[in-house]
Amino acid sequence: AGKVLAIVSQKGGVGKTTTAVNLAAAFARRGVRTILVDVDPQGSVRYGIGLRPGQPTPGITEYLSGDRALQEVLLPTPLASLRVLLAGAIADRGDHADFQRQITTPGVLDELFDELAGRADLVIVDTPPGLGAIVRRVLEASAHAIVPLQCEPLALQTTPQILRGLQDIVAVNEELALEGMLLTMHEPENPMSERVAEYVRASLPEDLVFEREVPRTAAVVEASAAGQPVVLRDPNDPASAAYLDLADVLRERMG
Amino acid sequence: AGKVLAIVSQKGGVGKTTTAVNLAAAFARRGVRTILVDVDPQGSVRYGIGLRPGQPTPGITEYLSGDRALQEVLLPTPLASLRVLLAGAIADRGDHADFQRQITTPGVLDELFDELAGRADLVIVDTPPGLGAIVRRVLEASAHAIVPLQCEPLALQTTPQILRGLQDIVAVNEELALEGMLLTMHEPENPMSERVAEYVRASLPEDLVFEREVPRTAAVVEASAAGQPVVLRDPNDPASAAYLDLADVLRERMG
Ligand SMILES: Nc1ncnc2c1ncn2[C@@H]1O[C@H](COP(=O)(O)OP(=O)(O)OP(=O)(O)O)[C@@H](O)[C@H]1O
Numbered sequence: 001a002g003k004v005l006a007i008v009s010q011k012g013g014v015g016k017t018t019t020a021v022n023l024a025a026a027f028a029r030r031g032v033r034t035i036l037v038d039v040d041p042q043g044s045v046r047y048g049i050g051l052r053p054g055q056p057t058p059g060i061t062e063y064l065s066g067d068r069a070l071q072e073v074l075l076p077t078p079l080a081s082l083r084v085l086l087a088g089a090i091a092d093r094g095d096h097a098d099f100q101r102q103i104t105t106p107g108v109l110d111e112l113f114d115e116l117a118g119r120a121d122l123v124i125v126d127t128p129p130g131l132g133a134i135v136r137r138v139l140e141a142s143a144h145a146i147v148p149l150q151c152e153p154l155a156l157q158t159t160p161q162i163l164r165g166l167q168d169i170v171a172v173n174e175e176l177a178l179e180g181m182l183l184t185m186h187e188p189e190n191p192m193s194e195r196v197a198e199y200v201r202a203s204l205p206e207d208l209v210f211e212r213e214v215p216r217t218a219a220v221v222e223a224s225a226a227g228q229p230v231v232l233r234d235p236n237d238p239a240s241a242a243y244l245d246l247a248d249v250l251r252e253r254m255g
Numbered sequence: 256a257g258k259v260l261a262i263v264s265q266k267g268g269v270g271k272t273t274t275a276v277n278l279a280a281a282f283a284r285r286g287v288r289t290i291l292v293d294v295d296p297q298g299s300v301r302y303g304i305g306l307r308p309g310q311p312t313p314g315i316t317e318y319l320s321g322d323r324a325l326q327e328v329l330l331p332t333p334l335a336s337l338r339v340l341l342a343g344a345i346a347d348r349g350d351h352a353d354f355q356r357q358i359t360t361p362g363v364l365d366e367l368f369d370e371l372a373g374r375a376d377l378v379i380v381d382t383p384p385g386l387g388a389i390v391r392r393v394l395e396a397s398a399h400a401i402v403p404l405q406c407e408p409l410a411l412q413t414t415p416q417i418l419r420g421l422q423d424i425v426a427v428n429e430e431l432a433l434e435g436m437l438l439t440m441h442e443p444e445n446p447m448s449e450r451v452a453e454y455v456r457a458s459l460p461e462d463l464v465f466e467r468e469v470p471r472t473a474a475v476v477e478a479s480a481a482g483q484p485v486v487l488r489d490p491n492d493p494a495s496a497a498y499l500d501l502a503d504v505l506r507e508r509m510g
């Protein structure tokens with residue numbers, strides 16, 4: 001669907017959820033009606049978007065099983081322009097195979113994303129790590145993708161694989177555009193971190209890597225502990241500034 | 256199989272591969288005949304085990320497709336007592352769905368692990384993040400599991416889910432024992448990191464959390480850049496000491 005932006009990565013723990021949550025908050029702060037969707041059975045968005053303690057958290061699990069209507073699982077957040085569709089009860093279960101089967105059934109995600117695109121200006125999707133079936137389905141139903149890359153040596157080895165994966169999917173979904181690779185958890189005084197960032201920029205076309213890195217800051221970790229997006233909890237932190245700037249860059253680019 | 260130890264986590268980027276590679280090297284240094292298996296389509300073990308530049312890297316992909324015999328994909332490493340079974344060609348592909356289907360076909364992993372257990376004293380398995388089909392199959396065919404937990408706030412939220420997942424599998428695989436949760440990337444001077452470590456220890460039975468944390472060190476990142484296990488490249492680094500100690504603890508515990 002035309003307004004759907006997926007956050008994907010092959011490597012784990014690179015900042016997909018942090019990016020999804022903070023981009024969603026940044027757009028919503030600007031008044032863009034946004035829906036943030038969590039298709040990761042891990043369900044981490046629930047802990048990062050600033051929900052009220054004790055707030056009920058049904059989501060995709062309940063919607064796909066028919067227990068809830070879409071209206072009932074589009075949850076309010078501290079921002080007027082942001083609603084969230086969580087993973088739901090799957091996040092408390094230890095077996096993810098059924099959820100994966102359901103959500104990757106042909107047509108299911110396309111239909112869901114179309115529904116959501118009709119109710120918002122922008123849909124942002126947080127995904128599980130890897131290039132498995134769920135991520136493939138998400139990308140087949142999305143128009144935009146961002147790939148976070150953690151500024152560590154392994155980023156260099158995993159980049160070719162994710163670019164190849166994206167190319168495969170563009171072959172079946174012509175409307176998918178890779179908006180860029182986002183360098184995350186960058187440590188400006190750390191020579192290794194700097195070297196990785198420079199190497200990534202040197203080995204990819206300039207327009208494929210966002211100009212501004214997201215720095216590794218204590219504020220992001222504290223916001224995570226507080227269950228909130230850092231752009232809301234600490235808007236002056238350098239990581240917040242980077243995410244707010246990224247949202248502005250994307251708004252212009254995605255039209 | 257009795258000698259199979261799986262490294263699993265729900266969260267991405269918590270140090271599964273780093274732990275698998277360094278435990279394997281630590282055991283092999285002690286003369287334990289070890290095979291390290293990589294079932295993660297990301298194939299990161301290839302970049303962390305100290306293979307020679309230009310060394311051919313066939314693996315599970317080629318074995319499952321019938322292109323190579325098992326003997327041909329058990330690769331030598333810098334350590335006499337350590338061989339490695341890599342993920343293989345899947346690591347260069349962008350579509351992981353087929354690999355997942357093949358490797359999770361009933362009986363395939365059990366058979367492979369039995370073969371490997373017959374050729375070594377210990378088999379260590381590195382897995383993809385999450386609790387999807389591949390990880391389930393690995394755990395159904397393993398006798399031991401270790402769960403790395405990164406010392407960050409999200410560790411606290413994801414722990415119940417992985418414990419539940421392990422319990423589900425113990426119900427079908429009685430011989431599976433959780434050897435412990437391993438606190439990784441611990442930063443001793445960082446109050447948040449300390450708080451997470453203390454909270455994990457307080458909220459779980461003592462024998463479920465390994466006594467010694469693995470500290471976050473520059474040496475681990477440098478070893479990763481050099482493509483080697485840190486226990487070989489820098490045995491005196493505190494992270495190496497922690498992994499060498501963990502191997503000794505496990506040797507006693509696993510008999
Ligand atoms: N800029 C940053 N500064 C400091 N810590 C960060 C930053 N970005 C992310 N983190 C931390 O790194 C960890 C991993 O981030 P996150 O959960 O967003 O990654 P992910 O790619 O979604 O992981 P997964 O693969 O498990 O889905 C989290 O504990 C998060 O708080």
Ligand SMILES: Nc1ncnc2c1ncn2[C@@H]1O[C@H](COP(=O)(O)OP(=O)(O)OP(=O)(O)O)[C@@H](O)[C@H]1O
Pocket residue numbers: 010011012013129152153154264266267268269270271272273274295299382383384439440441469470471472473475476479494
């Ligand atoms: N003790 C440590 N000190 C410093 N860096 C570390 C440490 N342990 C792991 N790392 C780094 O953290 C990153 C993630 O580690 P690793 O790849 O082992 O995690 P993983 O759980 O296997 O990730 P994935 O979910 O993608 O499989 C790597 O760049 C690694 O070098």
Ligand SMILES: [Mg+2]
Pocket residue numbers: 016017018040044127
């Ligand atoms: Mg995530």
Ligand SMILES: [Mg+2]
Pocket residue numbers: 271272273295299382
């Ligand atoms: Mg790994």
